[in-house]
Amino acid sequence: MASRQFDPPSGTRDFLAGVLRTRERVFTQIREVFERYGFEPLQTPAFERLETLTGKYGDEGDKLIFKILRRGEHEATGEADLALRYDMTVPLARVVANYGSQLPTPYKRYAMGPVWRADRPGKGRFREFAQCDVDVVGSASPLADAEVVCALTDALDAVGVRNYQVLVNSRQALSGLLEVYGVPAELGGGVLITLDKLDKLAPERVAAELVEARSLPAHIAEALVNDLTAADAVERMHTTLKDSEAGRAGLEEITGLLELAAGKVGRERIAFTPSLVRGLDYYTGVIFEVTAEGMPGSIASGGRYDGLISALGGPDVPACGGSLGIERIIGLLSDHEGDVHRLDVAATVIAEDTSTELAGFAARLRDAGLSTEIYLAASRKLAKQLKWAADRHARFALIYGASDKEAGVVTVRDMDSGEQAQIPTNELAAHLIRRCAPSR
Amino acid sequence: MASRQFDPPSGTRDFLAGVLRTRERVFTQIREVFERYGFEPLQTPAFERLETLTGKYGDEGDKLIFKILRRGEHEATGEADLALRYDMTVPLARVVANYGSQLPTPYKRYAMGPVWRADRPGKGRFREFAQCDVDVVGSASPLADAEVVCALTDALDAVGVRNYQVLVNSRQALSGLLEVYGVPAELGGGVLITLDKLDKLAPERVAAELVEARSLPAHIAEALVNDLTAADAVERMHTTLKDSEAGRAGLEEITGLLELAAGKVGRERIAFTPSLVRGLDYYTGVIFEVTAEGMPGSIASGGRYDGLISALGGPDVPACGGSLGIERIIGLLSDHEGDVHRLDVAATVIAEDTSTELAGFAARLRDAGLSTEIYLAASRKLAKQLKWAADRHARFALIYGASDKEAGVVTVRDMDSGEQAQIPTNELAAHLIRRCAPSR
Numbered sequence: 071m072a073s074r075q076f077d078p079p080s081g082t083r084d085f086l087a088g089v090l091r092t093r094e095r096v097f098t099q100i101r102e103v104f105e106r107y108g109f110e111p112l113q114t115p116a117f118e119r120l121e122t123l124t125g126k127y128g129d130e131g132d133k134l135i136f137k138i139l140r141r142g143e144h145e146a147t148g149e150a151d152l153a154l155r156y157d158m159t160v161p162l163a164r165v166v167a168n169y170g171s172q173l174p175t176p177y178k179r180y181a182m183g184p185v186w187r188a189d190r191p192g193k194g195r196f197r198e199f200a201q202c203d204v205d206v207v208g209s210a211s212p213l214a215d216a217e218v219v220c221a222l223t224d225a226l227d228a229v230g231v232r233n234y235q236v237l238v239n240s241r242q243a244l245s246g247l248l249e250v251y252g253v254p255a256e257l258g259g260g261v262l263i264t265l266d267k268l269d270k271l272a273p274e275r276v277a278a279e280l281v282e283a284r285s286l287p288a289h290i291a292e293a294l295v296n297d298l299t300a301a302d303a304v305e306r307m308h309t310t311l312k313d314s315e316a317g318r319a320g321l322e323e324i325t326g327l328l329e330l331a332a333g334k335v336g337r338e339r340i341a342f343t344p345s346l347v348r349g350l351d352y353y354t355g356v357i358f359e360v361t362a363e364g365m366p367g368s369i370a371s372g373g374r375y376d377g378l379i380s381a382l383g384g385p386d387v388p389a390c391g392g393s394l395g396i397e398r399i400i401g402l403l404s405d406h407e408g409d410v411h412r413l414d415v416a417a418t419v420i421a422e423d424t425s426t427e428l429a430g431f432a433a434r435l436r437d438a439g440l441s442t443e444i445y446l447a448a449s450r451k452l453a454k455q456l457k458w459a460a461d462r463h464a465r466f467a468l469i470y471g472a473s474d475k476e477a478g479v480v481t482v483r484d485m486d487s488g489e490q491a492q493i494p495t496n497e498l499a500a501h502l503i504r505r506c507a508p509s510r
Numbered sequence: 511m512a513s514r515q516f517d518p519p520s521g522t523r524d525f526l527a528g529v530l531r532t533r534e535r536v537f538t539q540i541r542e543v544f545e546r547y548g549f550e551p552l553q554t555p556a557f558e559r560l561e562t563l564t565g566k567y568g569d570e571g572d573k574l575i576f577k578i579l580r581r582g583e584h585e586a587t588g589e590a591d592l593a594l595r596y597d598m599t600v601p602l603a604r605v606v607a608n609y610g611s612q613l614p615t616p617y618k619r620y621a622m623g624p625v626w627r628a629d630r631p632g633k634g635r636f637r638e639f640a641q642c643d644v645d646v647v648g649s650a651s652p653l654a655d656a657e658v659v660c661a662l663t664d665a666l667d668a669v670g671v672r673n674y675q676v677l678v679n680s681r682q683a684l685s686g687l688l689e690v691y692g693v694p695a696e697l698g699g700g701v702l703i704t705l706d707k708l709d710k711l712a713p714e715r716v717a718a719e720l721v722e723a724r725s726l727p728a729h730i731a732e733a734l735v736n737d738l739t740a741a742d743a744v745e746r747m748h749t750t751l752k753d754s755e756a757g758r759a760g761l762e763e764i765t766g767l768l769e770l771a772a773g774k775v776g777r778e779r780i781a782f783t784p785s786l787v788r789g790l791d792y793y794t795g796v797i798f799e800v801t802a803e804g805m806p807g808s809i810a811s812g813g814r815y816d817g818l819i820s821a822l823g824g825p826d827v828p829a830c831g832g833s834l835g836i837e838r839i840i841g842l843l844s845d846h847e848g849d850v851h852r853l854d855v856a857a858t859v860i861a862e863d864t865s866t867e868l869a870g871f872a873a874r875l876r877d878a879g880l881s882t883e884i885y886l887a888a889s890r891k892l893a894k895q896l897k898w899a900a901d902r903h904a905r906f907a908l909i910y911g912a913s914d915k916e917a918g919v920v921t922v923r924d925m926d927s928g929e930q931a932q933i934p935t936n937e938l939a940a941h942l943i944r945r946c947a948p949s950r
Contacts, residue, residue: 076604076605076607076608076823077608078554078555078558078604079555079557079558079559079592082555082557083555084552084553084554084555084601084605084608084609085551085552085553085554086550086552086605086609086612086613087550087551087552087619090551090552090553091551094551105881106876106879106880106881106882107876107881107882107883108853108881108882108883108902110526110527110851111525111527111530111531111534112524112525112526112527112530113524113525113530114518114524114525115518115519115522115523115524115638116522116556116594116624116626116638117519117522117576117626117638118518118519119519133581133582136557136578136579136581136592137578137579137581137585138576138577138578138579138594139576139577139578139579139588139590141573141576141577141628142573142628145577146588147588148579148586148587148588148589149588150579152519152576154556154578161524164516164518165516165524165526167516168516168517168524169524169526172526173526174901174902175887175898176886176887178883178886179527184556186556186557188581188582198555198556198557206886208887209886209887210888211886211887211888212865213859213865213868213869213884213886214886216869217884217886220869220873224876329866330865330866330869331869333866333869333870333873334869334870334873383516411550413548419653425652425653425770426769426770426773428653429653429656429660429770429771429773429774430773430774433660433773433774436546436547436664439546440546441545441546441547441548442546442547442548443547443548443618444653444657446616446618446646446649446651446653446654446657447615447616447648447649447651448650448651458615461614462548462614
């Protein structure tokens with residue numbers, strides 16, 4: 071294990087320049103979209119008081135918490151008093167509770183940053199990973215649901231995700247469906263958890279699980295699965311749900327969201343999808359997922375969760391929101407090395423005692439906005455320094471030898487073509503600004 | 511204490527939109543400067559293995575570490591295996607050790623992000639705070655020292671800090687000085703720690719401490735303090751240090767740095783300052799601090815620390831670097847509320863059944879780059895919604911009542927002047943783009 075001692079801790083990553091620049095670009099593009107929608111940024115601490123986090127998502131959730139040991143004389147107790155946040159929603163509930171009157175009403179906020187979960191690390195599953203959420207706290211308006219969906223899909227457009235589909239359903243519609251089929255209320259939660267597997271398992275297997283694990287009569291299980299997976303599932307829902315108050319309310323929610331979001335998202339990219347369930351049981355209204363061609367699972371999801379903020383310790387306010395599956399999206403967009411970053415100018419140092427002039431050239435070029443590096447290693451060989459300039463992806467290298475200095479010029483080498491030109495030192499900045507301009 | 515339960519944990523802060531936008535703006539401005547110098551970004555995990563962090567800065571350093579409890583069956587042991595990073599330098603040393611050949615040589619990196627220290631919280635002292643570092647690993651060149659100083663001062667210029675001074679000294683010059691004064695090597699470290707107080711205490715008190723706490727003969731203590739605080743201290747050093755090899759090397763380092771950096775920083779803003787010590791004992795070459803008018807302490811600092819990377823677990827390579835006192839700088843720049851953020855357009859919702867049209871207007875305006883919000887709360891009263899638009903600092907409010915809809919227009923209210931104009935719906939986007947343009 072000795073060779074692993076300099077690796078980052080299990081489940082975490084070091085981001086070197088290439089990949090980090092890709093990540094930062096994606097975050098910036100998303101931030102611009104969220105700001106255009108009037109969402110406000112919020113940043114909370116990496117850790118919260120332990121009691122703020124525990125008990126919020128059940129025992130399974132509590133197991134995922136990284137706990138921080140008490141300090142000083144209390145360290146020996148082995149007790150924890152703080153813990154790393156594992157989502158952005160619990161801190162949101164605390165912030166709404168704490169700053170209520172200082173916040174706009176409704177409070178539209180976005181949060182982007184790392185969260186930590188003590189999950190078993192695996193391919194694409196990390197212990198430190200970024201989340202990217204938008205939420206509207208304090209609005210029951212269907213417009214709020216639509217704003218969340220549009221902000222997320224607009225963000226997908228901005229980062230360059232193509233060919234996605236927005237699947238829409240409603241927790242009320244699902245409740246209505248169970249009611250119409252006579253599923254007892256106490257079985258509803260379990261039945262929905264099983265139905266959630268319709269995107270992964272064959273319909274017969276889901277029906278079988280409804281019978282075996284959820285105690286549904288076989289004819290009900292089959293009829294339910296048939297209805298949800300039929301080619302005309304949407305039409306069937308419109309017929310079936312008419313008989314339930316919750317069902318009618320759900321259909322109205324869905325129709326409303328499609329109507330409000332279709333103009334922006336595109337009518338062909340958003341659709342009522344009766345088999346969409348979403349496992350989390352805190353949703354109370356519309357729910358949605360975004361899927362993209364050739365990708366397993368979803369790249370964005372969310373819905374209305376009117377009871378969650380109060381369940382998490384905040385005030386009792388209606389709310390809705392959604393997340394981008396940002397790690398998955400970044401994984402799609404970036405190749406192994408991440409963004410290639412071109413340096414405008416690499417200044418070689420081949421003559422003795424030209425450092426001050428070279429520092430002066432670099433200062434002028436940087437003041438003009440050109441990214442510029444000076445060779446800082448020990449070699450004085452030009453070939454080695456030009457190799458360095460190439461490794462740095464420089465557009466131009468500066469060569470300033472004794473003869474250049476005497477002639478009052480700098481030799482500018484185009485690193486793509488290999489062509490060299492001698493430029494009077496007082497024209498250097500203007501010359502390079504002009505030549506770098508077209509590609510900037 | 512019940513009323514505090516929704517506060518962030520002691521020593522940490524929630525950043526709401528205004529202050530957070532100020533912070534993000536400052537980080538962006540600094541990042542642009544560092545990129546222009548060819549520094550590469552690096553981001554390491556929030557936590558490291560406990561053994562990576564402990565023992566690096568002595569017992570006092572270890573006390574500041576937030577430790578993370580082991581998980582699952584090991585939780586009951588009360589032991590920690592991970593810990594939050596408390597600086598950017600230990601992770602840098604680990605990264606250099608781990609990715610050596612994948613990194614450019616020399617490796618110029620910047621890092622900006624939070625670190626965590628279990629310090630006693632106080633005014634301006636936090637347990638979670640941002641650090642902002644540039645370092646050059648693998649270069650012994652004086653140009654590297656100059657690049658660090660210039661990148662940091664250029665960053666101060668970019669964020670708008672005025673009237674700063676760069677104080678320069680050299681650890682070798684200080685060693686030479688102690689040598690000339692016959693201070694035994696084993697007392698040197700303690701003597702420097704006391705001399706470091708010259709910027710806070712009266713010279714006599716520092717001389718007294720040198721005698722009492724550091725066992726220096728009184729005449730040596732007084733002469734040393736006199737030399738460092740005299741009006742002609744610089745001239746005295748040039749004379750005194752001639753008699754020591756380390757002293758001569760130190761003077762050469764200082765003169766070299768002033769020569770290379772003065773062109774960019776401005777000769778009047780950078781000076782050899784013999785009384786500058788900097789307490790940290792890992793410095794081996796030039797050291798510097800930046801002070802600004804009307805501010806206690808320094809707003810940037812750094813130096814050359816050729817032995818530190820290997821002492822922290824990395825390879826034995828020369829290195830230099832510096833930090834911006836970013837929390838102090840942000841504190842200076844931002845008032846209590848932070849940046850005011852203007853919204854371009856606030857769309858009111860006063861008529862029934864106009865939601866779809868309003869969503870369409872908002873979509874077109876956002877596509878054109880205008881930040882746009884739709885009223886999402888329950889009231890249908892125009893006065894209340896115009897108050898909301900004013901609270902959101904909107905430039906323009908849209909009013910789209912039944913008569914507007916019938917006439918095919920939208921009423922656009924200038925929120926600064928109160929003037930209203932009726933704009934045909936198909937001209938709305940062009941009209942608002944034009945009116946928002948001058949101030950964008």
